[in-house]
Amino acid sequence: MKDYDDGGLQLVDEVVGKGKLAFINNIPFDQNPYPIVTLEFMSWWYGWLLEEERQTMAA
8 A cells, every 4th residue: 555645645735725726716627627626525535546546456
């Protein structure tokens, strides 16, 4: 299993930050591909991704 500090947490921060900026500045989606998501959702998603990877490696 990968360590938590593999660059993924920076990705979570980046997606949440840029999505929030796009929402605040009302930037259309075609100019900003980042989804508008909460930190809670991105944390859940990243945890799910790590778990899927762990199960794949164990199989």
